[in-house]
Structure formats: C-alpha cells, structure tokens
Amino acid sequence: MIETSAADSRQPRRKGELLSEITHERRVPIPIHLCPSPVPDKAAREFSKEQLPRIYQAMAIVSKPGLSRFIMDLLFRLKPTPIPMRSFTDPAEALEWLQSLTSFNDTP
Numbered sequence: 001m002i003e004t005s006a007a008d009s010r011q012p013r014r015k016g017e018l019l020s021e022i023t024h025e026r027r028v029p030i031p032i033h034l035c036p037s038p039v040p041d042k043a044a045r046e047f048s049k050e051q052l053p054r055i056y057q058a059m060a061i062v063s064k065p066g067l068s069r070f071i072m073d074l075l076f077r078l079k080p081t082p083i084p085m086r087s088f089t090d091p092a093e094a095l096e097w098l099q100s101l102t103s104f105n106d107t108p
Contacts (some may be wrong), residue, residue, distance in 0.1 A: 010083060016047075016055050019055055020055060022051055027053075027054070027055065027056060027057040028055075028056060028057055028104050029056070029057045029058040029059070029060070029098040029099075030056050030057075030060070031059075031060040031061075031062060031091065031094045031095055031098060032058055032059060032060070032061055032062065032070065032100075033062045033063070033091070034061060034062065034063040044081070049082075052071055052081075052082050052083055053082040053083050057081060057083065057084075057096075057101075058083055058084040058085070058098055059084070059085045060085075060086055060087075060088055060094035060095070060097055060098050061085065061086070061087045061088070061094075062088050062089070062090070062091050062094050063087060063088075063089065064089065065089045069087055069089065073085045073087055084101065
C-alpha cells in the first residue's frame, strides 16, 4: 500500500515514474492509505489529474473514519473521477473491492 504525504509537485511525478517502471507502463489498480499531510500545491494537483487515468486503473483510498472521509465521499459524489475510486476504513475491504472489479485483469 502506498502512503501519501508529499505536497510538492515533484513527489507525484517520481511516484508515477516509479510505478510506470515497475508495471511496464501497465495501468494498475492501487490501494493507498491517507495520512496527515499538507495540501498539495497546484502543480501537483494538475499533474495528478492528468496522470491518474494513465497510471492507475482504479484507486481504493483507506483513511480513518471521520471528517476527512466524509469530505472525500462528498467530493466523489459531486465531481466524477477519471477512474473508479472509493474510500474505505478497512484495508482488507479496499483490496477486496479492487480485486472485484471486472476489468482488473483485462487492462493491457
């Protein structure tokens, strides 16, 4: 599971390059665990928005219950995401959801 904590625009780029190298440019489903971090800068947000569908097939976001999860769920309902995304409090449920996606093994 990848832990997110960087706020500058270089960190998402390095993670994306590393993941592309590991997966041989194949889009993959990914679970991430949110931890307290500063708000990403505008360049990081723009890079992530562009690269998200190129790098990831789906994303399961694991966080503690509370206000941050409520806000995340609300944002997912208000603004469509470029890939399937869901938030969870249980890492096992997050992995189960990712594995249940029909396109999990179909994406080249």
